[in-house]
Each structure stands twice: as C-alpha cells, then as structure tokens.
Amino acid sequence: MKTSRRGQVPAFEVMEIVERVGQLRADGRDVVSLCVGEPSTGAPAAVRAAMSEAMISGVSTGYSAALGMPELREAIAGHYRRWYGIEVPSRQVAITTGSSGAFLLGFLAAFDAGDRVALARPGYPAYANILGSLGLDVVEIDVSHTDDFQLTTAMLDAAQQEAPLAGLVVASPANPTGTMLDAGQMAQIVGWCTEHDVRLVSDEIYHGISATGEVGECAWSHGRDALVVSSFSKYWGMTGWRLGWMLVPEDLLATVDALSSNLALCAPVPAQIAALQAFGEDVHTQARAANVGYDQARVLAQEFAARQGWRLAPADGAFYVYADISTSLQPGEDSRAWCTSLLEQAGVAMTPGWDFDKVNGGTTVRLSLAVGPELTAEALRRTGEWLTAR
Structure with missing residues (x-):
C-alpha cells in the first residue's frame, strides 16, 4: 500500500526523551528532567477550580x-x-x-x-x-x-x-x-x-x-x-x-x-x-512567582556553564538555556550520545541540539529550567559529578 512521503517527518526528539524518562522512573530510577518545556507549577488554582465547577455543575x-x-x-x-x-x-x-x-x-x-x-x-x-x-x-x-x-x-x-x-x-x-x-x-x-x-x-x-x-x-x-x-x-x-x-x-x-x-x-x-x-490578578501573581524561579534557575545554569567553558545563547526570555558543550564532548562524541550517557548514567535528561538544528546541533544541548531552581541545581550537581568522573 502507498504511504505518504510528505508525512515522513522526524519525530520530536524531546518527546522520545520524555518517554525514556518515564521508563527509567517506572524502573525505580531517580531522574531529574531538564528536557521538556513544561512549567512545574501546573495550571493556576482559579483555572482548576473553574474546571471542577464546570464538571460538577453539569x-x-x-x-x-x-x-x-x-x-x-x-x-x-x-x-x-x-x-x-x-x-x-x-x-x-x-x-x-x-x-x-x-x-x-x-x-x-x-x-x-x-x-x-x-x-x-x-x-x-x-x-x-x-x-x-x-x-x-x-x-x-x-x-x-x-x-x-x-x-x-x-x-x-x-x-x-x-x-x-x-x-x-x-x-x-x-x-x-x-x-x-x-x-x-x-x-x-x-x-x-x-x-x-x-x-x-x-x-x-x-x-x-x-x-x-x-x-x-x-x-x-x-x-x-x-x-x-x-x-x-x-x-x-x-x-x-x-x-x-x-x-x-x-x-x-x-x-x-x-x-x-x-x-x-x-x-x-x-x-x-x-x-x-x-x-485574574491571582493568576498573574502565580505566574510572576514562577518567573522568579526561572530567573534563579537561569543564573544557576549560567554559572555552571561558565565553569564548564560552555558558550550560551543570550537567554533573555522563556525558560531555556541553549549551550555549546564542545568543551565537554569526548573525541567522536556528539550531543545525542552525550545526552544519552548523561541520562542513563547520571539520571539527568537534557535535549540534544540535533532536535533544533540538523546542521550544527551536534555540539549543543538545550536545558529547560521550567522545573525551577531546586531541581535545576540538583541536575547541575549530578551533571558536574558525572563530567568529573568521565
């Protein structure tokens, strides 16, 4: 049977990493994920309450x-x-x-x-x-x-x-x-x-x-x-x-x-x-508090990158850091292999640059800071220990 050529697009690699993180956690592994752009705060309380009321009221x-x-x-x-x-x-x-x-x-x-x-x-x-x-x-x-x-x-x-x-x-x-x-x-x-x-x-x-x-x-x-x-x-x-x-x-x-x-x-x-x-103003208050957490996590990531000799894109907004990790790659290693080893060995998930740049992404990774400063700090601590031990 014929299949569509136009439908043969690459998978979004982030979602494949999310699936692997789920498998590792199901096996009892403690994994800190900096791979997906998903705020850990979840929906605002007022929004959740409105959904609940809508379901109850019919x-x-x-x-x-x-x-x-x-x-x-x-x-x-x-x-x-x-x-x-x-x-x-x-x-x-x-x-x-x-x-x-x-x-x-x-x-x-x-x-x-x-x-x-x-x-x-x-x-x-x-x-x-x-x-x-x-x-x-x-x-x-x-x-x-x-x-x-x-x-x-x-x-x-x-x-x-x-x-x-x-x-x-x-x-x-x-x-x-x-x-x-x-x-x-x-x-x-x-x-x-x-x-x-x-x-x-x-x-x-x-x-x-x-x-x-x-x-x-x-x-x-x-x-x-x-x-x-x-x-x-x-x-x-x-x-x-x-x-x-x-x-x-x-x-x-x-x-x-x-x-x-x-x-x-x-x-x-x-x-x-x-x-x-x-x-509502209460919703914006929650969002502003989350933004403070992203700022704190961004500073932690920038300081860590400086210690590793990584070069960063100027992260003005969103909750990402895009880093050139050339100084941390082993001979013949690219960002995908590096991220796979980091996940399997240290329990830290990052996204290889190949997902965002099919030409030059072999030396870059994206860190999502959406998990907030505490988990970002833990992920960076593990990453530093893993890099030292390599």
Whole structure:
C-alpha cells in the first residue's frame, strides 16, 4: 500500500526523551528532567477550580463556535489591551487546540504547497516539520551569537534574492535559545514583510516570561497582516489543556474559520470554560512567582556553564538555556550520545541540539529550567559529578 512521503517527518526528539524518562522512573530510577518545556507549577488554582465547577455543575461542554467561545475571545482581546495597549477585535481571535493547532491552521490558510517559508535555525522543530508535511519549501537560515540568534532583514534580503519568499516564521522569546526581538527589531521585521508581500507568522507563546521583566513585543503593535500565535501552555502552565489562540488578519479570517470547523470543529470546550479565569490578578501573581524561579534557575545554569567553558545563547526570555558543550564532548562524541550517557548514567535528561538544528546541533544541548531552581541545581550537581568522573 502507498504511504505518504510528505508525512515522513522526524519525530520530536524531546518527546522520545520524555518517554525514556518515564521508563527509567517506572524502573525505580531517580531522574531529574531538564528536557521538556513544561512549567512545574501546573495550571493556576482559579483555572482548576473553574474546571471542577464546570464538571460538577453539569454546564454544557458541547461544541463551541469553530473559532471559540465568544466570552473567551473577548477576554483575550482585553488581555491585549492591558499587556500591549493595542485594540484587538475579538472576532479576530481564534481559539485553537494549543499553539500547534494555530500553526497548522495558519500555515494552511496563508500558504500553498511549494511556497517558500523562511525560519531561523536553530529553532523549534515543529515549524519545519509541519510546513514540510504540508508540502511547503522550508528555508532555514542559520543564526548565531553574532546576531543574538535572531533573524535580521539582511538575512531575509539574501534569502529573497535566491527566490521569492511567501512566508516567515519568527519566535520571540525563541525556543531553544530564549532570545528576544525588541520593539525596533520587530518593527523592522514587520516592515520588511509588508514591503516584500511576505506573510509573517509570529510565535509569541513565551510572552510574559523574561529575564528583563518585559512582556515581549507583539507583531500587531506594528501592523495587522501577521498571524500572531500564543498559548495558555507556558505563562499559564496549562500544557496538557491543549488551548492556544491566534490573532488572524482580516483577509484570512473566513479561511481560518472554515479550516477550523473541518479540522477540529472547535478547541476543547472544558478548557475554554476554565480559561475564562486565566486573566485574574491571582493568576498573574502565580505566574510572576514562577518567573522568579526561572530567573534563579537561569543564573544557576549560567554559572555552571561558565565553569564548564560552555558558550550560551543570550537567554533573555522563556525558560531555556541553549549551550555549546564542545568543551565537554569526548573525541567522536556528539550531543545525542552525550545526552544519552548523561541520562542513563547520571539520571539527568537534557535535549540534544540535533532536535533544533540538523546542521550544527551536534555540539549543543538545550536545558529547560521550567522545573525551577531546586531541581535545576540538583541536575547541575549530578551533571558536574558525572563530567568529573568521565
């Protein structure tokens, strides 16, 4: 029987590591995991209480409108007024099955098979994998310490000269590096896309998590042609609730609505009901406390990296550290083998750079600090002892 070529995308290696961590723990091993971007705080108390009340009261949890409950879309519009000082019509807010659902809907609405879409390398692997599965031509552009691991308009000019681009994906704060675009840089990116008729997709799911206290720069502060993707997973700690959203330009709204009704009918309604409580001050207090923990863990990781001679990307936001571990690799060893040995021998899980950079990832790893400072410290202690004993 025929199988699809376009469906032959690499697995997300982080999830394979998560599975192995589960196996080791089931066997009685004590494992500290710095591999997955999942806040240890879990969903806020007010959100959990709202979910419990909805289940007990028997409130209707049937289908919502394809683009989500009107009340939640309005609540998110209010969130943009408070955080960014911009007016977002609630009708242009699409509630999605996590940010992953937003990327799928956005890519399908904006691009045709064969279109060229640019993104940074290293970067979140699902961007390229989803685009590839849809038959799009992925243009990966190398970024490095020289440019703080963010794309520049000069890089985009070079890619455009090779062949016209139809789209661009940017992330700020970025996964795996944690680097951020400031207002001037975002304005330049948005302006370049407008000038060249390139659809921008701005991943803003880590907004609110930063070392500087800044929320992050929203693409819609500089123009309304971009697809802006966000999520309840990171700042709100609601990873398994599978609830995200997308700000949709007017010219794509009907298309996204139609695609959503066919591909998912709607996002999970119980999660939508609970998320109505996600914007209260008590929720933000919990998120700010978690951010303090990420900052403490980030400092621990930076100090450890300095002792090992590792070079780090400038981790401005999110809860990741992306490290070049060349000084700790043995002859002939790459990051995947190194991470496997660290997990099996020391009980510490990190993610090899190959997951984020198929060209240069053999010497890098990503550490997720989402577990907080105490577990980060323990993981680094074990890693240091393991490196000394090698």
